[in-house]
Amino acid sequence: xxxxxxxxxxxxxxxxxxxxxxxxxxxxxxxxxxxxxxxxxxxxxxxxxxxxxxxxxxxxxxxxxxxxxxxxxxxxxxxxxxxxxxxxxxxxxxxxxxxxxxxxxxxxxxxxxxxxxxxxxxxxxxxxxxxxxxxxxxxxxxxxxxxxxxxxxxxxxxxxxxxxxxxxxxxxxxxxxxxxxxxxxxxxxxxxxxxxxxxxxxxxxxxxxxxxxxxxxxxxxxxxxxxxxxxxxxxxxxxxxxxxxxxxxxxxxxxxxxxxxxxxxxxxxxxxxxxxxxxxxxxxxxxxxxxxxxxxxxxxxxxxxxxxxxxxxxxxxxxxxxxxxxxxxxxxxxxxxxxxxxxxxxxxxxxxxxxxxxxxxxxxxxxxxxxxxxxxxxxxxxxxxxxxxxxxxxxxxxxxxxxxxxxxxxxxxxxxxxxxxxxxxxxxxxxxxxxxxxxxxxxxxxxxxxxxxxxxxxxxxxxxxx
Numbered sequence: 001x002x003x004x005x006x007x008x009x010x011x012x013x014x015x016x017x018x019x020x021x022x023x024x025x026x027x028x029x030x031x032x033x034x035x036x037x038x039x040x041x042x043x044x045x046x047x048x049x050x051x052x053x054x055x056x057x058x059x060x061x062x063x064x065x066x067x068x069x070x071x072x073x074x075x076x077x078x079x080x081x082x083x084x085x086x087x088x089x090x091x092x093x094x095x096x097x098x099x100x101x102x103x104x105x106x107x108x109x110x111x112x113x114x115x116x117x118x119x120x121x122x123x124x125x126x127x128x129x130x131x132x133x134x135x136x137x138x139x140x141x142x143x144x145x146x147x148x149x150x151x152x153x154x155x156x157x158x159x160x161x162x163x164x165x166x167x168x169x170x171x172x173x174x175x176x177x178x179x180x181x182x183x184x185x186x187x188x189x190x191x192x193x194x195x196x197x198x199x200x201x202x203x204x205x206x207x208x209x210x211x212x213x214x215x216x217x218x219x220x221x222x223x224x225x226x227x228x229x230x231x232x233x234x235x236x237x238x239x240x241x242x243x244x245x246x247x248x249x250x251x252x253x254x255x256x257x258x259x260x261x262x263x264x265x266x267x268x269x270x271x272x273x274x275x276x277x278x279x280x281x282x283x284x285x286x287x288x289x290x291x292x293x294x295x296x297x298x299x300x301x302x303x304x305x306x307x308x309x310x311x312x313x314x315x316x317x318x319x320x321x322x323x324x325x326x327x328x329x330x331x332x333x334x335x336x337x338x339x340x341x342x343x344x345x346x347x348x349x350x351x352x353x354x355x356x357x358x359x360x361x362x363x364x365x366x367x368x369x370x371x372x373x374x375x376x377x378x379x380x381x382x383x384x385x386x387x388x389x390x391x392x393x394x395x396x397x398x399x400x401x402x403x404x405x406x407x408x409x410x411x412x413x414x415x416x417x418x419x420x421x422x423x424x425x426x427x428x429x430x431x432x433x434x435x436x437x438x439x440x441x442x443x444x445x446x447x448x449x450x451x452x453x454x455x456x457x458x459x460x461x462x463x464x465x466x
Contacts, residue, residue, distance in 0.1 A: 037061045037367045039416040041406070041450065043352070045361030048328065051341040052348045053367025055320035058341040059126035061367060062318070067339075071130040072315035075306060075327055077140040077298060078123070079108040081116045081148075086295035088346050090454040091431055092401055103455040105295055105323075105346045113148065120145075121152050123320075128156050128193075130318060136163065136194040136310045140298070146189040157193045163200065166190040168277040168302065171284070190306075200309050205279055206268035209259060214267055215246070217256075222267055225254035273305075280305065289428040292350050293454075294324035303330035311336055325351030332360035341367070345456025352452060353404040353424040363416075378459035382449050386466050387439070392447055394438045399459070401425075402434055405451040410444030411462055417450055 035057040051058050055076070062068075088105040091098055110116040128137055137157075139149050146165075154162070166189070173184035192200070213224050225246050228236060236253060239245050246254045259267040273279075280301050283291065290300060303326050307317060315336045319327035322340035328351060331338040342348055348364075355362055381397040394407050404424035408417050421440050426432040440447070443465050450460045 035061055035367050037065075037365050039363050040366050041364040041417045041419055043356060043362050043364060043406075043419040043422070046363050047337050048332070048355075048360060048362035049339045049365055050322075050325075050328070050348065050351055050355070050362050051320075051339065051365045051367050052343070052345065053341060054343045055123045055341060056126055058320050058367050059123065059130065062339065063126070063129050067316075067318075068129050070132055070316065071318050072132060072135050072311040072336075073307060073317045074127045074130055074135070074137045075140070075303070075317065075319045076123075076127065076138070076321045077296065077319075077323060078120060078145075078321045079106070079116075080142050081110055081113070081144045082108045082142075083110070084108055088295060088350070088454065089293040090403065090425075091293065091427065092425075092433070094430055101454045103346055106344045116145070117148060117152070120149070124149075124152055125156050127318070127320065131195050133195040133197040134199070136192055136198045136200065138306055138310070139191045140188060141191070142188050143185055146191065149191050153191060153193045161193045161195070161198075162191075163194050163198060164190075164192040164275055166192065166275045166277060168280065170282045172282075202273045202309055203305060204270045204272050206260065206262045207271050208262070208266050208268050214259065217243070222259045223256045224259060224269055225256055228253045228255055231255065277302075277305075289426065291427055292324040292354055293427070294347065294350050297324040298326050300326055300330050300333075303327050304334060307331055307334050307336060322351055323347050325354045328355050328360060328362075329358045332358055338362075345458070346454070347456075349403055349452040349454070349456045349458070356404065356419075356422055357424050357426060378451065378453055378457040380449055380451050380459040380461040382461055382463055384447050384463045384466060389441075391439050391441045392443045392465060394440065394447060394449060394463075396436045396438075396449065396451070399451060399453065402451045403454045404434055405449060407438050407440050408448040408450070409440040409442060411446045411448035412444070413462075417448055417460065419450075 035053070037051060085107050086105045088103045090101040092101060093099055124139070131137060139153070141149055168188045168190060169186055170188045171186045173186050177184045177186070209224050214222050215224065216222050236245060239255060244256045246256050248254070257269050259269055262268050280299055283297055283299055286299055291297065307330055311317060313335055317327060317331040317336050318339045320341035322328065322342045324347065325340060328338045328340045332355070340351055342351070352364060378399055380399070383395045383397060385393045387393055392409060396405055404422065406419040406422040409420045421438045423434040423438070425434050445465055446462050447465050448460060448462045450458065452458055
């Protein structure tokens, strides 16, 4: 559970033409002083950032660092007030009967709704400050918290800044919930608010058309029809001029929709996606190599749709309840920059390994005192030798079977650890363990090795170069 910051005087939140001064004690909480952020590790570039720390503290640092009013998309998948603990499951080998390492990822238990609001409200407010006038904030919750989130965001943005309430079918209606004395709770809600100039670009999807509904025009183009609905005579005339009106022998008017073939060669109508998303499969149907074992992981396809619909091609995406790092990987694949943050060391370790597997460059940072104790640490033992070519051979002795590890071949204590070589466990039907030996060139006087465990523990050892 994120720490509860002290109450102080609440600053106002200003949009063009509107200023809101929080009127409830739960709103407007903030950190007493700026929290420093320092780089712990460079992983190939500075364009993207992964920050270990509470969402409120990280939001404030980002705002003070120049990102206030600059972010295209803020997505968050916060706790749902589910009164449950969530466990990360790392499969070490093989199918369901293989070895599994389990670790508490985060807690989602609250004494009352007021405590949950005390946590969520100031973080929503702080993240709202990051949005550009054209930016949008997406909050992913379920039936337990969706009504609370709407109330909070109405207060923060104003009701006129509400854009969408998207319903995603995250699971089929099966098993115990299908046999219960209620309709199956198979849906998640994504609430979308935005700045005064925010606009979304909904994608299209292909829907197969039954053969009996397919017609062919004089030019050989397949089409289907729909009633004219509320089209005016003027609009019908414009559609007829471009060949999109079909008139029956009785004179009835229909609108033509030309068809295209999908990957299977089936004729389909291209439809604009609405606010009911049933075409993105839940994680249980995701490929094994996408599954990280993080308990509340979302499908990458879901985040790709959100990012495409709400950001420009060079946009900036922020997710400060980042969990398994899905938002970061989706942003990287789509060519966007990202800032990820999470207070859970398990989430940070999982995201780091996942992003490196995906080839995403980033800097790993920590939000807090530079000399503070890490949340979890582990001893590391390595052997370092030289081969005939003069390269260093680094063998990881312990811990065994890490989630990931990296080598800084020219370690300098005056700069952050630099990830010059790395290896991560690859998930899948049969997980591939991280390599236990590295060969690195251009070595300095010392070699540093950093190891990440599935439980979020981090260990670093510095070894003289032979």
